[in-house]
Amino acid sequence: MRVAVCGLGRMGAVFAAALVARGHRVTVWNRTPREVPGARTAGTAAEAAGGAAAVVVMVLDGPAARSVLLGPAGVTAGADRGALVVNATTLDPGTARALAERVTAAGQRYLEAPVLGSVPAARQGTLRVLAGGAAEDVRTAEPLLRAWSHAGALRHVGAVGDASALKLVANLGLGVAATGLRDAVRLAADLGLAREDVLEVLASGPLGGLVGGKRDRLAQGAYAAADFTVAALAKDLALATGAAAGSLPVAEAAARVVGRAAERDGGLDIAALGAAPERAPRA
Template sequence: MTSVALLGLGRMGAAMARHVAAAGHDLVVWNRTPREFEGAEVAASVEDAVVGAEVVVLMLFGPDSVREVLPEVVAHAPAGALVVDATTIGPQAAREFARTAREGGLRYVDAPVAGSVGPATDGTLGVLVGGAQEDYDEALPLLHLWGDPARVRRVGEVGAGSALKLVVNQGIGVLAAGLGEALALAGQLGLDRTAVLDLLGGTAYGWTLGQKRAMVEAGDYADTQFSLELLAKDLALAVDSAGDAELAVTRAALADAQAALDAGHAGEDYAAVVGHLADEGRADSY
């Protein structure tokens, strides 16, 4: 049994915390906006959550939120505690946070997840870990609670998991924008939307449609799994991490996501970008 603090009870963090509680670990949870949670102690502050923790799991929005919370963790967690950062933050931030943790006497691995609320609930996420082998080994029993053991892997030193995660989400964002434009084109050509969706299901867009076709057909993106804000955050992280690579397509997908946010789709699932492009024409911001 391990003393675990899990910080961040959003869609993913709450699902992960339920696995930790069910496995019988000594779990304390915290969320910035006070939230009820069955099966674990709910702490009123980061300090209260981490003060007795052997492992501190972070599942926050992105690098800015981790940058806000981590100093409190460093100040109050016991020396030697292991920080498992499951937030999608990008490799530069992961290395920065590892330094912050190390300087405060803690250990750190980045462990972003692949898969959405369904796999988080089922405990079948992919987990991409960057960090020291011994820290990975120590984190593994916990990672197996929310991850499919066949898809939990150490991919390198700190930052490696976060780098791979950005590449994965670049594809998700580009596919969504491409699908939206394909539907916009089909609309301009007077094609039947259902027939087009049937055919596109057998193309590269089939992955996106497999998950989001019902939302796109209904034009209703309120059942958020992976929010449009998170997708925009990840595309911006990809662009910011790209060094000399121009990533023109990724920048365009980011502009599309931003345009959909500006058009009022904030809070909705990222599939809203497909509908926004399909129904309201191509974003004019790039």
């Protein structure tokens, strides 16, 4: 299949490379020019989209997605009528629906496909993909989505907006867990506990999924080469709490904690939220 990939951040670049490896004819575009071995590089998103059967968009947030899709040199300006736009960007449901309306009004089809998992899972092809849109469009996109997700990990959850909503629910849970890990590690430091004992016990409890995936980083203090940044989590928590009809006190507290952390450590991996503080002196 002839495919365009617009957005070559950590995740988008992995997506493009996986599609090349699967034998698709791939054209890529990024706001800051980047190359992907085996793919053709376009000068604009419109150029990348021209002639493609499908266009995958993976950018930071709603404003970036709007610009890439709808700008004067954006995807809709260059894509053929009937081309399938697959937007993997994490969005709030309202933005997802608004973009879908604009894309379909321009003559293209629209499928949202946010993913669960970070860069290592993308490289291993073990991401979970949440699809929102028409069943026919999910079937069309499936050969592409399978390039970075394992068998059984593609879930069609409903119409456009539903997959974005479920992604926010999932990342809200991650944010609450990450701030819980932060507090647990700080309490352990205050009580003078050995870090390895703390990580061992936390890995076997309710925080096990997060600690298990981040244990090496937590043990080594290796937070710089981020799989999922503190800033990205702060953005997702803000979207999640903003989408709620009522108060979410735990998530709102988590959003404040992660937001403050992002001001200083936004580019670090979310494991940095569980970094051991200086041990408080014992009374």
